[in-house]
Amino acid sequence: MTITMLREFFMWCTIINWGVMLLAFLLCSLAQDWVYRMHSRWFPLPRENFNTVLYAFFGLYKLIVMVFCFIPYLALLIIGR
Numbered sequence: 001m002t003i004t005m006l007r008e009f010f011m012w013c014t015i016i017n018w019g020v021m022l023l024a025f026l027l028c029s030l031a032q033d034w035v036y037r038m039h040s041r042w043f044p045l046p047r048e049n050f051n052t053v054l055y056a057f058f059g060l061y062k063l064i065v066m067v068f069c070f071i072p073y074l075a076l077l078i079i080g081r
Contacts, residue, residue, distance in 0.1 A: 003080045010073035017065040021058070028054055 028035050036050055045053065 003076055007073060007076040007080055010069055010076060014065065014069040014073055017061075017069055021061055021065065025058060 036047060039045075039050065
């Protein structure tokens with residue numbers, strides 16, 4: 001496996017993960033009530049706690065994508081030059 005292949009892998013991994021995060025964010029933003037009703041069937045939470053959990057989820061997901069996808073991509077860009 002070459003540096004170019006790894007760089008492309010991490011690039012596409014970052015793009016796909018940011019796309020999934022954007023889609024989930026739009027779904028949660030535009031259909032808040034529907035998402036809350038759907039999840040409250042399985043996990044009985046007050047609305048305020050649900051919003052806190054969603055906020056924490058998006059923050060953690062963004063951090064994981066940055067650490068495991070974007071930063072390795074940047075490192076491979078730097079050493080590939």
